Amino acid sequence: xxxxxxxxxxxxxxxxxxxxxxxxxxxxxxxxxxxxxxxxxxxxxxxxxxxxxxxxxxxxxxxxxxxxxxxxxxxxxxxxxxxxxxxxxxxxxxxxxxxxxxxxxxxxxxxxxxxxxxxxxxxxxxxxxxxxxxxxxxxxxxxxxxxxxxxxxxxxxxxxxxxxxxxxxxxxxxxxxxxxxxxxxxxxxxxxxxxxxxxxxxxxxxxxxxxxxxxxxxxxxxxxxxxxxxxxxxxxxxxxxxxxxxxxxxxxxxxxxxxxxxxxxxxxxxxxxxxxxxxxxxxxxxxxxxxxxxxxxxxxxxxxxxxxxxxxxxxxxxxxxxxxxxxxxxxxxxxxxxxxxxxxxxxxxxxxxxxxxxxxxxxxxxxxxxxxxxxxxxxxxxx
Amino acid sequence: xxxxxxxxxxxxxxxxxxxxxxxxxxxxxxxxxxxxxxxxxxxxxxxxxxxxxxxxxxxxxxxxxxxxxxxxxxxxxxxxxxxxxxxxxxxxxxxxxxxxxxxxxxxxxxxxxxxxxxxxxxxxxxxxxxxxxxxxxxxxxxxxxxxxxxxxxxxxxxxxxxxxxxxxxxxxxxxxxxxxxxxxxxxxxxxxxxxxxxxxxxxxxxxxxxxxxxxxxxxxxxxxxxxxxxxxxxxxxxxxxxxxxxxxxxxxxxxxxxxxxxxxxxxxxxxxxxxxxxxxxxxxxxxxxxxxxxxxxxxxxxxxxxxxxxxxxxxxxxxxxxxxxxxxxxxxxxxxxxxxxx
Numbered sequence: 001x002x003x004x005x006x007x008x009x010x011x012x013x014x015x016x017x018x019x020x021x022x023x024x025x026x027x028x029x030x031x032x033x034x035x036x037x038x039x040x041x042x043x044x045x046x047x048x049x050x051x052x053x054x055x056x057x058x059x060x061x062x063x064x065x066x067x068x069x070x071x072x073x074x075x076x077x078x079x080x081x082x083x084x085x086x087x088x089x090x091x092x093x094x095x096x097x098x099x100x101x102x103x104x105x106x107x108x109x110x111x112x113x114x115x116x117x118x119x120x121x122x123x124x125x126x127x128x129x130x131x132x133x134x135x136x137x138x139x140x141x142x143x144x145x146x147x148x149x150x151x152x153x154x155x156x157x158x159x160x161x162x163x164x165x166x167x168x169x170x171x172x173x174x175x176x177x178x179x180x181x182x183x184x185x186x187x188x189x190x191x192x193x194x195x196x197x198x199x200x201x202x203x204x205x206x207x208x209x210x211x212x213x214x215x216x217x218x219x220x221x222x223x224x225x226x227x228x229x230x231x232x233x234x235x236x237x238x239x240x241x242x243x244x245x246x247x248x249x250x251x252x253x254x255x256x257x258x259x260x261x262x263x264x265x266x267x268x269x270x271x272x273x274x275x276x277x278x279x280x281x282x283x284x285x286x287x288x289x290x291x292x293x294x295x296x297x298x299x300x301x302x303x304x305x306x307x308x309x310x311x312x313x314x315x316x317x318x319x320x321x322x323x324x325x326x327x328x329x330x331x332x333x334x335x336x337x338x339x340x341x342x343x344x345x346x347x348x349x350x351x352x353x354x355x356x357x358x359x360x361x362x363x364x365x366x367x368x369x370x371x372x373x374x375x376x377x378x379x380x381x382x383x
Numbered sequence: 384x385x386x387x388x389x390x391x392x393x394x395x396x397x398x399x400x401x402x403x404x405x406x407x408x409x410x411x412x413x414x415x416x417x418x419x420x421x422x423x424x425x426x427x428x429x430x431x432x433x434x435x436x437x438x439x440x441x442x443x444x445x446x447x448x449x450x451x452x453x454x455x456x457x458x459x460x461x462x463x464x465x466x467x468x469x470x471x472x473x474x475x476x477x478x479x480x481x482x483x484x485x486x487x488x489x490x491x492x493x494x495x496x497x498x499x500x501x502x503x504x505x506x507x508x509x510x511x512x513x514x515x516x517x518x519x520x521x522x523x524x525x526x527x528x529x530x531x532x533x534x535x536x537x538x539x540x541x542x543x544x545x546x547x548x549x550x551x552x553x554x555x556x557x558x559x560x561x562x563x564x565x566x567x568x569x570x571x572x573x574x575x576x577x578x579x580x581x582x583x584x585x586x587x588x589x590x591x592x593x594x595x596x597x598x599x600x601x602x603x604x605x606x607x608x609x610x611x612x613x614x615x616x617x618x619x620x621x622x623x624x625x626x627x628x629x630x631x632x633x634x635x636x637x638x639x640x641x642x643x644x645x646x647x648x649x650x651x652x653x654x655x656x657x658x659x660x661x662x663x664x665x666x667x668x669x670x671x672x673x674x675x676x677x678x679x680x681x682x683x684x685x686x687x688x689x690x691x692x693x694x695x696x697x698x699x700x701x702x703x704x705x706x707x708x709x710x711x712x713x714x715x716x717x718x719x720x721x722x723x724x725x
Binding site: 001002003004005006007008009010013014030080084258261262263264265266270271273275276277278279280281282283284285286287288289290291292295312315316365368369371372373375376379380383 | 586589590593594596597607610613614616617618620621624625627628629631632634635643644646647650651654695696698699700701702703704705706707710711712714715717718719721722723724725
């Protein structure tokens with residue numbers, strides 16, 4: 001049976017946290033700016049570079065590729081401070097969270113030398129080309145395909161919900177490199193595609209509040225040189241699923257609406273028995289979820305691959321992010337002006353984007369089915 | 384878990400499995416399982432808390448009680464009474480010493496009586512009062528250990544565990560000393576240990592649900608292949624894991640964090656119990672609500688224990704007051720405070 005273990009921090013880790021907290025307090029004095037909401041955050045390239053200058057982007061990249069060689073736990077500590085303050089982490093987010101780790105794990109020496117130093121310096125940003133118009137949670141059904149050509153591949157197809165393609169430099173693209181056979185998970189590969197390539201067009205898909213976050217990316221005979229294939233041709237599925245432990249369990253899966261709660265406490269008057277009861281329940285849940293999420297970072301550092309744990313924490317955390325809004329809205333008394341003060345604006349943004357929390361990275365329903373199968377398998381094995 | 388805790392856990396599991404199996408449980412009904420108790424006593428487990436035991440050990444014990452749905456007052460004797468008496472550097476009387484729960488209607492009074500102390504008043508909902516020789520209780524900062532009267536007013540909780548009312552009329556106290564532990568600390572410890580038992584009971588409810596869903600066939604396939612059932616199983620697992628983690632956090636918490644962590648543990652266990660009981664029964668269908676099935680051993684305890692030593696709501700309130708007092712800027716440092724060893 002799975003179990004989560006509390007994990008304290010070393011003196012060095014505490015020290016890192018103090019430094020990040022000071023940096024964040026300087027950059028974002030509370031009440032003077034509209035906080036961002038988790039990974040829906042706007043891109044602020046200058047902020048990402050300032051962060052990179054401190055060694056806090058691509059933290060897990062080792063020194064031989066110009067990185068600081070820090071642990072998953074140290075990255076966790078940096079990221080949670082940024083998210084709790086509502087920092088604009090959008091630009092470097094994907095490169096930092098998952099591209100750097102997967103290039104490190106599966107990339108050729110040439111790919112590592114080409115990309116890792118520039119991720120660490122905040123000069124190269126990635127986005128993810130996974131979903132397609134007909135492939136959402138059933139990711140293995142992607143139809144974007146690459147066919148062989150001299151010195152590389154010709155890519156054709158269409159990706160959607162590609163966050164940040166309008167400012168990123170590369171899109172990590174999951175595509176079919178051989179026709180779909182009996183096993184739908186075979187024949188998939190990951191290609192690193194330059195977003196400035198000929199034949200590639202990016203167009204916005206606006207969110208329901210008008211924000212430009214998602215894009216459609218269309219590939220028409222886009223040439224991708226051989227060396228930009230990540231890992232083995234045909235191993236795309238294995239590689240993509242191994243990213244999931246990084247993708248699913250981080251602080252971004254329970255802290256998205258934290259700034260809303262924080263600003264509620266600062267900008268509105270919370271008092272009385274109902275406020276105590278409901279805020280107390282939120283505090284207990286944050287406490288437990290954060291420590292579960294932290295324990296996953298620790299086990300990644302111990303060389304484990306806690307994919308199921310990560311899946312469960314993502315399900316719990318993203319549902320909780322929505323619950324937080326329900327509580328805050330009730331306590332704030334409703335009818336907050338979406339164009340009003342900082343709290344009103346933040347609550348409005350959070351309310352209309354909340355449905356994305358439990359969709360992105362695989363819907364929670366699909367995650368639960370995956371997790372259930374694992375639990376049932378473990379149970380059969382134990383009998 | 385350290386090797387010692389692992390050994391303790393395995394010892395308890397082995398005793399419960401071997402000496403209190405399904406047949407023994409049904410045969411015993413609501414009678415006190417003397418044979419089982421003797422074994423626990425011989426293993427030194429019934430007074431564990433008085434021997435300088437750490438909270439971590441008592442939590443292992445409480446969790447094992449929940450996981451086995453063991454109908455014994457181990458939490459009350461080892462986890463609470465022995466701890467209270469040990470902390471005051473007194474010795475326990477022979478036999479079973481249970482612990483009063485600090486019920487709102489308790490009204491003990493202690494008066495000087497020659498060289499000793501005489502105690503009058505009533506203790507409510509005392510776990511296993513009828514089976515105990517003595518009861519430990521806190522009265523205005525004084526720890527008393529009293530002989531249980533011959534006649535008790537019998538009561539039970541939903542799981543059939545004795546919760547008796549004891550009346551004292553000028554009874555000579557076995558022990559009456561300044562308590563080293565205050566009523567709030569007792570209530571917190573009771574909450575953490577109940578939460579640990581609840582986490583254990585949830586683990587068993589999860590195991591039963593996974594097993595049943597994997598073997599029960601309907602519409603020509605096991606019900607575990609239905610997504611609706613899978614969603615239940617995952618929700619049970621998630622809440623069980625949250626409860627377990629909340630308890631472990633309470634164990635790992637520093638003295639400054641202890642109050643917050645204890646409140647969070649009982650709150651989390653209470654919220655989790657509501658989900659786990661509902662969904663585990665939904666997975667089991669009608670067989671789960673019969674007295675021939677094991678599931679109710681666990682769900683009835685969860686329903687009873689969620690109310691004991693404070694409900695989820697009662698523990699949410701102090702947490703909420705803390706949140707409001709800290710304000711927006713203080714919330715994050717409190718939630719992200721480091722817990723336990725690196």
